[in-house]
Amino acid sequence: xxxxxxxxxxxxxxxxxxxxxxxxxxxxxxxxxxxxxxxxxxxxxxxxxxxxxxxxxxxxxxxxxxxxxxxxxxxxxxxxxxxxxxxxxxxxxxxxxxxxxxxxxxxxxxxxxxxxxxxxxxxxxxxxxxxxxxxxxxxxxxxxxxxxxxxxxxxxxxxxxxxxxxxxxxxxxxxxxxxxxxxxxxxxxxxxxxxxxxxxxxxxxxxxxxxxxxxxxxxxxxxxxxxxxxxxxxx
Ligand SMILES: Nc1ncnc2c1ncn2[C@@H]1O[C@H](COP(=O)(O)OP(=O)(O)OP(=O)(O)O)[C@@H](O)[C@H]1O
Ligand SMILES: [Mg+2]
Numbered sequence: 610x611x612x613x614x615x616x617x618x619x620x621x622x623x624x625x626x627x628x629x630x631x632x633x634x635x636x637x638x639x640x641x642x643x644x645x646x647x648x649x650x651x652x653x654x655x656x657x658x659x660x661x662x663x664x665x666x667x668x669x670x671x672x673x674x675x676x677x678x679x680x681x682x683x684x685x686x687x688x689x690x691x692x693x694x695x696x697x698x699x700x701x702x703x704x705x706x707x708x709x710x711x712x713x714x715x716x717x718x719x720x721x722x723x724x725x726x727x728x729x730x731x732x733x734x735x736x737x738x739x740x741x742x743x744x745x746x747x748x749x750x751x752x753x754x755x756x757x758x759x760x761x762x763x764x765x766x767x768x769x770x771x772x773x774x775x776x777x778x779x780x781x782x783x784x785x786x787x788x789x790x791x792x793x794x795x796x797x798x799x800x801x802x803x804x805x806x807x808x809x810x811x812x813x814x815x816x817x818x819x820x821x822x823x824x825x826x827x828x829x830x831x832x833x834x835x836x837x838x839x840x841x842x843x844x
Contacts, residue, residue: 610673612637612765612796613658613689618667620657621820627653629820630667635765640787640797642807642828644841645817651800652694654817655769658798659691660684672764685714690758694769694800697754700743704734704753707742711757727756730789748779752786759790766790768799772806784810804842808832816841 611634621627627650635641643651656662658669660681669677676684681691690711699707708724715723728735731752737745742753751771758766771787772780780803788810791797801807808814808828816824816837824837831837 611635612639612672613798614668614670615654615658616668616670618657618664618669620662620664620666621650621653622662626665627820628657628664631817631820631822632667633815633822633825635796635798637764638791638794638796639813640791640799640811642804642811642814643798643800643817644804644807644814644831645823646841649817650820651817652769653820655691655693655767655798655800659689659767682714685761685763688761688764689767690761690763690765691767692751692754692758692769692771694773698742698750698757701741703739703741704745704756705738707753707757708734708760711760714761723760723762726762727759730759730793731756731786746779748775748783751775751783755786755790759795763795765796765798768797770800770802772801772803780806805832 613635615631615633617630617632618628619630645651657664660679664677668675671689672687674687699710708727712720712723734752734756742750772783784806787797799807808831811828814828814831815822824831
């Protein structure tokens, strides 16, 4: 059974239909990349998986639970965390306070242990732990956002454009972090504009356009598909 299964989901905002009979799966420990043009519905898919929107038709299951009608706070408890595309840190809080906010749903875990685990993954955050997140660079902020999501040691981490608006060097650094997070056993579903780079590191990928599945396959299959290259990877 896959860790996450989106089964023929139709939905969107209010009456607007953005996702159309969309299906996808993420297996445990896998990196899955979602690519597609602006407005394809990638962020809408993320929000629907995380319970911020609900499918009008179809079903979403996570780790054996039907979460189609679950709210985000219930989904977090099952082991899924989400880093949104925008506004993903509390800018007036320090790095350490952001991490603590990320652990709000922690039932009985040890906060210090969780923080240490995150600081081990992002040593830079430990050095900067007293600094306001709003005074950090884009790349550092992204690390704070990912660190906060990782406080709960999720089974699945949803990342919406983690490398948006970063310099090529920082893009490489974030991708490397994502690979390391995955090596600890956490499955990753990420939406990426840096499509080639994300497909290179992903085990599998999906191409979305107009709220529908257009292509799916291993990262390599999608990279080598001439139609995907021409239509979605800029030739
Ligand atoms: N809050 C909202 N209310 C109504 N419609 C929305 C809302 N957010 C997005 N949409 C619409 O849903 C469609 C899909 O948007 P979505 O943000 O999912 O695209 P995306 O694939 O993430 O695009 P991008 O690559 O630009 O981030 C767009 O037509 C958009 O206008
Ligand atoms: Mg988006």
